[in-house]
Amino acid sequence: MLSVDNIELFYGQVHAVKGVSLTVNAGEIVTLIGANGAGKSSTLKAISGVHPTKAGSITFRGEPLQSLPAHAIVGRGISHCPEGRRIFYELTVRENLLMGGFLLSGTTALERLETVMELFPRLRERLTQLGGTLSGGEQQMLAIGRALMSNPALLMLDEPSLGLAPLVVEKIFQRVVELNQGGLTVLLVEQNAHIALGISHRAYVLETGRVILSGQSADLALDERVQKAYLGG
Amino acid sequence: MNARSLGLSTFYYLGLLLIVLPFLKGNTLYLPLFFLALWTLRRTAFAGEQNRTFVRLRARVDRAVIGNHKPLLALLLAGAVALPFVSSNYLIDVFTSALLYAILATALNITVGMTGTLVLGFIGFYAIGAYTTGILTAKLHLCGFWTALPLSGLIALCFGLLLGIPTLRLKGDYLAIVTLGFGEIIKIFLNNLDSYTGGPNGILGIKKPTLFGWGLDSLPAFYWFCLLCLVVEIIIVARIFASRYGRAWVAVRENEMAAAALGIDVFRRHLLSFSLSAFFGGCAGSLFAVKQGFISPDSFTFLESVMVLCMVVLGGIGTIAGAVAGALLLIVLPELLREFALYRMLIFGAVMIAFMIYRPHGLVGSRAIALEQEDSLHG
Numbered sequence: 001m002l003s004v005d006n007i008e009l010f011y012g013q014v015h016a017v018k019g020v021s022l023t024v025n026a027g028e029i030v031t032l033i034g035a036n037g038a039g040k041s042s043t044l045k046a047i048s049g050v051h052p053t054k055a056g057s058i059t060f061r062g063e064p065l066q067s068l069p070a071h072a073i074v075g076r077g078i079s080h081c082p083e084g085r086r087i088f089y090e091l092t093v094r095e096n097l098l099m100g101g102f103l104l105s106g107t108t109a110l111e112r113l114e115t116v117m118e119l120f121p122r123l124r125e126r127l128t129q130l131g132g133t134l135s136g137g138e139q140q141m142l143a144i145g146r147a148l149m150s151n152p153a154l155l156m157l158d159e160p161s162l163g164l165a166p167l168v169v170e171k172i173f174q175r176v177v178e179l180n181q182g183g184l185t186v187l188l189v190e191q192n193a194h195i196a197l198g199i200s201h202r203a204y205v206l207e208t209g210r211v212i213l214s215g216q217s218a219d220l221a222l223d224e225r226v227q228k229a230y231l232g233g
Numbered sequence: 234m235n236a237r238s239l240g241l242s243t244f245y246y247l248g249l250l251l252i253v254l255p256f257l258k259g260n261t262l263y264l265p266l267f268f269l270a271l272w273t274l275r276r277t278a279f280a281g282e283q284n285r286t287f288v289r290l291r292a293r294v295d296r297a298v299i300g301n302h303k304p305l306l307a308l309l310l311a312g313a314v315a316l317p318f319v320s321s322n323y324l325i326d327v328f329t330s331a332l333l334y335a336i337l338a339t340a341l342n343i344t345v346g347m348t349g350t351l352v353l354g355f356i357g358f359y360a361i362g363a364y365t366t367g368i369l370t371a372k373l374h375l376c377g378f379w380t381a382l383p384l385s386g387l388i389a390l391c392f393g394l395l396l397g398i399p400t401l402r403l404k405g406d407y408l409a410i411v412t413l414g415f416g417e418i419i420k421i422f423l424n425n426l427d428s429y430t431g432g433p434n435g436i437l438g439i440k441k442p443t444l445f446g447w448g449l450d451s452l453p454a455f456y457w458f459c460l461l462c463l464v465v466e467i468i469i470v471a472r473i474f475a476s477r478y479g480r481a482w483v484a485v486r487e488n489e490m491a492a493a494a495l496g497i498d499v500f501r502r503h504l505l506s507f508s509l510s511a512f513f514g515g516c517a518g519s520l521f522a523v524k525q526g527f528i529s530p531d532s533f534t535f536l537e538s539v540m541v542l543c544m545v546v547l548g549g550i551g552t553i554a555g556a557v558a559g560a561l562l563l564i565v566l567p568e569l570l571r572e573f574a575l576y577r578m579l580i581f582g583a584v585m586i587a588f589m590i591y592r593p594h595g596l597v598g599s600r601a602i603a604l605e606q607e608d609s610l611h612g
Contacts, residue, residue: 050493074496086491088484098477099484103496150496 001026001185002047002078002154007056007066009039009046016042018209019056024154024187029180031188031196031217033230034206040189041083043206044156047187048080049073060154075103079152083159083189085143089132093123096131096142100149109149116145119175137168144172148179155179156187161195173199193230197221205230313460317453325452327568332459333521335560336466338544339553340513343470345542346551347479348506349486350401351409354416355541358389358511360423360533362518365389367436367528368429378442382519389515393508401503416538423530435529439522449523459520466513467553473509474553482506547588 002024009017017039024030032040045051047058049070058065065073074080079100088096097116101109117124120141126134134142140160147155157176161169169192177199180186190196197203197217205213205226213220220226317325341355362385369381376384400411423430430436441450449455473479484492485502493499522528540563548559570580 048494050490069498070493071496071498074494080494082491082494086488088487088491090487091480091483095480099480099492099497100495102477102481146495 001061002187003059004043004047005057005059007043007046007058008054009042009051010054011042011051016209017046017053020206020209020211021056022204022211022214024185026153026185027180027183028202029176029186029188029200031190031200031203032206033190033193033196033203033226035229036191037208038206039209040206041158042209044080044082044158044187044189047073048078048156050080050082071103074150074152077151077153078156079147079150079154080156081143081147081158081160084162085139087131087134087139087142087146089130091131092128093131093134093142094127096146097123097149100146103150112149112151116148119148119179120145136164137172140164140168140172141175144175152184154185154187156189158189159191160188161190161192169195193226197226197231310464314457317456322452325456327565329452329456329459329524331561331564332456332463333517333524334541334544334564335557336459336463336517336520337514337541338548338556338560339463339466339470340510340517341541342545342551342553342556343482343506343513344510345545346556347474347482347486348503350503350507351405351412352507352510353409353413353542354419354535354538355412355510355514356533356535356538357412357416357419358393358514359518359521359537360419360530361389361392362386362515363522363528363532364423364430364436364518365515366519366522367439371436371439372429372431378440378519378523382516385519386512386516389518390508390512393511394504397504397507401500401507413535413538416533416535420530420533423533430530433530435527435531436522437527439526439528441523441526455524459524462516462520463557466516467557470513471553478502478505543585547585 004020004022006019006021007017008015008019016037020039020043022030022032022043032043034040042051046053047065049065049068049072053066056066060073060076060078063076065076065078068076088099091099094113097113098109100116101112104112117127122138123142123145126138131139131142140162144155144157144160147157160172160176164172173195176186176188186200188196188200197220200217202215203217203220204211205220213223213226215223221231316328320328337355337359340358341352344350344352365385365388366378366381369375369384370378396412396415400408403411424433426432441448441455443449444458447454449458474482481492481497481502484495484497485499489499492502521532525532544559544563545556546559547562548557549555566584567578567581
């Protein structure tokens with residue numbers, strides 16, 4: 001479904017992604033794990049077009065993406081839920097969600113709003129509240145709900161567990177698994193390697209901008225190097 | 234009392250001293266009395282703050298004002314329409330310029346308030362609008378005011394696009410500096426393009442228009458016309474703010490990356506709000522030209538840009554009511570203080586500082602605050 005081939009990404013002089021290649025097949029949960037600064041988030045930014053790549057190609061359903069601007073990529077069916085939630089504090093929950101459906105027509109957006117609220121009933125309760133007044137977990141649900149508004153085929157989640165209590169993290173990942181069972185393909189970036197390997201089908205391990213390991217998540221979880229570096233074993 | 238609040242209250246009393254001094258006109262004997270009265274007032278206010286009935290009552294009043302703004306708006310509008318019947322020609326003139334600045338501040342609020350881009354040379358668009366009208370009607374006699382008004386807006390919009398396409402990719406301070414340069418460049422052009430703009434001498438004899446044979450040259454008539462223009466502008470801008478385009482602007486202001494990741498073309502949103510601002514700025518300039526009948530580059534200095542920005546910030550950034558209130562405050566207040574001649578700007582400055590301390594969100598405050606107040610009442 002998505003194939004990323006040898007992409008290079010720079011922040012000014014800093015070479016953040018050094019020739020990362022990966023594939024995501026339809027119906028999978030694929031996770032990228034690695035330490036801070038390994039280039040996980042940068043890879044997602046390259047795919048969603050938020051940050052330009054210097055070299056390499058990104059193909060989604062047979063169509064090259066690397067030359068498209070970010071707003072056009074959303075229309076192709078990729079939704080990026082950025083790191084740190086980044087919800088709009090001064091808009092209400094409803095308005096936040098509707099912004100997620102910015103590319104949809106009015107009636108489709110409202111239908112989609114219903115679907116998303118069924119997924120996250122908590123958001124329905126908070127509909128008229130300002131985004132900034134939600135708790136951390138609710139904000140993360142809102143961020144995911146907002147990303148789902150465009151009805152994507154591929155959802156890219158960047159560190160959904162960031163700054164949340166373990167119980168809330170569990171709840172959110174459970175929802176991600178349910179979404180995946182419903183047919184959504186997920187590309188997940190996560191610091192918490194344990195939980196990420198637990199729910200994903202395949203995984204890539206990134207280190208200083210390169211893929212150093214990849215394979216079935218279950219196998220990687222048993223891999224000595226991964227255990228040592230990321231699972232505290 | 235910690236050092237910060239001590240500093241604040243020193244500042245507060247000093248500011249008040251500056252304000253009160255000219256009123257006393259030498260009767261320093263009353264000064265201690267005044268401060269005693271003030272101190273008592275603050276004490277009572279503090280006691281009121283502790284009193285739950287009082288707090289609840291005040292909250293209810295706040296909510297009534299925020300919740301039912303329709304009757305309030307109607308009342309304000311009626312007052313504005315009735316103003317020329319009860320005030321002197323001088324006051325009508327002052328309020329007419331306040332209306333022009335309100336149009337300008339509402340326009341600037343689209344970029345500064347809604348999309349969060351700091352624009353420092355906004356007066357450049359005002360100048361373009363004014364000179365377009367001046368040149369078309371008084372210099373070249375190509376058309377009347379009614380054609381010149383929309384043309385002024387459109388030409389300002391074109392300049393907005395020309396300036397925006399290369400520069401709106403910049404962020405924050407950098408963009409502010411570029412727009413500052415733009416305002417100055419416009420002024421230099423106006424000073425040096427003698428054959429079209431009359432150079433430093435400006436353009437004379439711009440006639441006031443007639444509407445269906447009814448001349449707009451009397452002061453009240455022109456006042457009403459400006460009021461009408463402001464109302465039309467407010468309706469347009471309010472409709473846009475309430476639409477998904479307005480929400481997209483807020484989204485861009487709050488987080489550009491998240492907005493881009495949701496499918497919003499950030500650059501285009503910036504360009505749209507910037508050129509819309511420029512359009513209304515140009516229209517305001519056109520009105521200014523016919524109001525004065527004479528324009529010269531001196532009317533379009535950097536100080537004016539700063540004034541308009543102050544109106545937006547003081548009134549309450551991001552709200553239409555704030556922009557209008559800010560314009561009224563900053564134009565009418567210095568006029569009312571005119572009899573204190575020397576102290577005028579001093580008082581003006583003290584009031585501005587007091588505002589930033591006691592109402593950091595501006596006179597009207599942002600919508601977020603209004604909603605938060607409501608929330609705290611319900612929950």
